[in-house]
Amino acid sequence: MSKIDRREAYAARLLRKTFSRWSARLGAAWIVLLALVSVFAPFLANSRPLWVSEGATGYSPLLRALTVTDISWLAAFFAVLVLWSVPLRLGKRLGLLVGVVVLSALIGETLIKPPVLVVYEQYRTEAGDFDTVIYPPIPYSPRDYLRDQGDTGFLAPGRGHWFGTEESGADVASRMIHASRVALSIGFVATGIALFIGILVGGLMGYFSGLFDIIGMRIVEIFEAIPTLFLLLTFVAFFGSNLYYMMVIIGLTSWTGYSRYLRAEFLKLRDQDYVQAARAAGLPLRSILFRHMLPNGVAPVLVGASFGVASAILAEATLSFLGLGSVDAPSWGQMLNQAVRFSSFNWWMAVFPGGAIFLTVFAYNLIGDALRDAIDPHLSTVDA
Numbered sequence: 001m002s003k004i005d006r007r008e009a010y011a012a013r014l015l016r017k018t019f020s021r022w023s024a025r026l027g028a029a030w031i032v033l034l035a036l037v038s039v040f041a042p043f044l045a046n047s048r049p050l051w052v053s054e055g056a057t058g059y060s061p062l063l064r065a066l067t068v069t070d071i072s073w074l075a076a077f078f079a080v081l082v083l084w085s086v087p088l089r090l091g092k093r094l095g096l097l098v099g100v101v102v103l104s105a106l107i108g109e110t111l112i113k114p115p116v117l118v119v120y121e122q123y124r125t126e127a128g129d130f131d132t133v134i135y136p137p138i139p140y141s142p143r144d145y146l147r148d149q150g151d152t153g154f155l156a157p158g159r160g161h162w163f164g165t166e167e168s169g170a171d172v173a174s175r176m177i178h179a180s181r182v183a184l185s186i187g188f189v190a191t192g193i194a195l196f197i198g199i200l201v202g203g204l205m206g207y208f209s210g211l212f213d214i215i216g217m218r219i220v221e222i223f224e225a226i227p228t229l230f231l232l233l234t235f236v237a238f239f240g241s242n243l244y245y246m247m248v249i250i251g252l253t254s255w256t257g258y259s260r261y262l263r264a265e266f267l268k269l270r271d272q273d274y275v276q277a278a279r280a281a282g283l284p285l286r287s288i289l290f291r292h293m294l295p296n297g298v299a300p301v302l303v304g305a306s307f308g309v310a311s312a313i314l315a316e317a318t319l320s321f322l323g324l325g326s327v328d329a330p331s332w333g334q335m336l337n338q339a340v341r342f343s344s345f346n347w348w349m350a351v352f353p354g355g356a357i358f359l360t361v362f363a364y365n366l367i368g369d370a371l372r373d374a375i376d377p378h379l380s381t382v383d384a
Helices: 003-007 010-018 022-039 068-084 090-111 121-125 172-208 210-224 228-239 243-253 256-269 273-280 285-297 299-321 332-337 347-375
Strands: 051-054 057-059 132-134
Touching (some): 010 347, 022 172, 022 347, 068 090, 172 243, 172 256, 172 285, 172 299, 172 332, 172 347, 210 256, 228 243, 228 299, 243 299, 256 285, 256 299, 273 285, 285 299, 299 332, 299 347, 332 347
Antiparallel strands (some): 051 057, 051 132
């Protein structure tokens, strides 16, 4: 093994081994494509023109109508680009990223006042009043039901609508693009909540052991006995569907597996020489747990997290398929439901949303498998 390889950070070495496999690269390519589509969704599918001009004056109706959600996604995207090149620890990068998103959302809530009622037909009727009108690639918003164009329900894919239309007349391609935000956000936020709780509880149980471990394991068993799907169904029945509440519930009920993984690793690491040396040096508990032990025991947790994201996406898709998902935001599961709800089978309502769900879950599984193989010392190869 070369000197460069020895100096290579553990995280960088792990990523290099993971993405040396074509399966992981293909999975990551799909996730990156999905992320780009989610960030720039309003610029890809929107009934509002990108630019209109009359004579020497012009403006962008699309930019004027950006919502708080749009601003938050754009802020998160550019924050990731900046933080990727900054030499900071992963924890600080994640903290800064969350801070940027929260700050942009608070500023957006203060400054942006979206209209209560939007009439999408006006942008088509007023198009002839301008000299230049530039539309997005898909000139339909996800909630544009095309009432000015007659009966547009369940139109098959064609030149006007690439993926066809759904029951209400909305363009399926536009709704799929905007629904990618729901899939990504619920996967990452719910898994992030579960990781935070699981790492905290599992690390403390594994380090202290004894009575703390016994009490912690009983709490873990209690949460493992809670059926996530039935809890979501009950919550929706009493309080209505809300995407943010769904994220929190999935995160609060899926942390137990991560805590078990980290507990087992910490029970093994707590007697290692470097941990004993850190104790003897008088380092604070926070430094011993999260700066010295966690990097050496978090690998199995990361493998579980990749599958946890896929599970959260499937849970949201299942609720939406049952008609209990978010009403305001478009969802792949909600569109998939329309393929089987009527007497006639509309194949495009099954192929495109179902294919998106399959490819997204499959991509996370590919990355998880590659990460597991990179972590397993019996499967990793020794560099010459």
